Amino acid sequence: MKNILLFLAITTTVLFTSCEGDPGPPGQDGVSFLGQVFETTVTFNNGNNYENLVSFPVNIEVFESDAVLVYHLVETVSGNGGPIDVWEQLPQTYFVNQGTLVYNFDHTFLDVRLFLDANFDLTLLDSGFTNNQTFRIAIVPAEFAQTKPSMEVLLRTIEMENSQIEKLVL
Template sequence: MRKIISILLISLLVVACEGDIGPPGPPGLDGVNILGNVYEIEADFTSNNGYSIISEFPNTVEVFESDVVMVYLLEEQVNDPTGPVDVWAQLPQTFYLNNGDEVVYNFNHTFFDANIFLDGNAALDLLPPEFTQNQVFRIAILPAEFAEAYDVSTYNKLNQALKQENIDLNLISLN
């Protein structure tokens, strides 16, 4: 009886493994091509430029309409045992003046430039120079798939997400 059951099981396995190979399954999802680019600009906001800076994207960067553009303001540098560390704040950023007025750094963009501008209810021509002179901005251009998949609300979170995926941003020098 044992021999008959063994022979039936072996026969069943052989028959079950025979036959034509079926059609291939559906193709898998394509991987995300993540090539982010970052560059920095320094700008002065004056009445001559309407308190607005237009930064054209470098020619070496291909930007698509679906890409995500993020702009960060260099708020300060803090000391660290390894040296100074930049503190970046994502735009828009609102600052409240002692008199109750508001100043807002904001931006909009197309797929060929970013427009960074001052806004608010303050008299922009009366702002102290620390709001209008030598302002440093970091502009990050990210593929939409990456920006949708991760929290990129701060520059540190953006860097953490990139490190998690073993991706380096291409920091472009404009000099």
């Protein structure tokens, strides 16, 4: 009997002494992070060496640790609720009559360079690949980018509608 009382006394003491301290602020349910998306339309040509430098808008702060994802609008298809945009994440490779064409990008925490790369003379390329090409540029925390999300998943995660995306005019 003494052993049981001793056990209960020790257990009660440990239980009440382990519940000390500030519990901290309450957390948020679900996924929550700061992500930004903006859109731009560019033309690639010999005059700009088939590249465009896009500076981040002043209202978007980009950190060196952030990941930059770029999506290319490749077509619009019909849907029950209206047109649906089809986005492909860069880099994207196309095999055209002239050879191999790649839409690609690189970035700093200040800007994104969108460019075409090919194993042929880009002046031979059809204007459908170069004129008025629309891109969405997303800045997200690096750990989220590891999942390589589609544009739809990205927008749903950051709780952003297509109508809220800032469109840059270059």
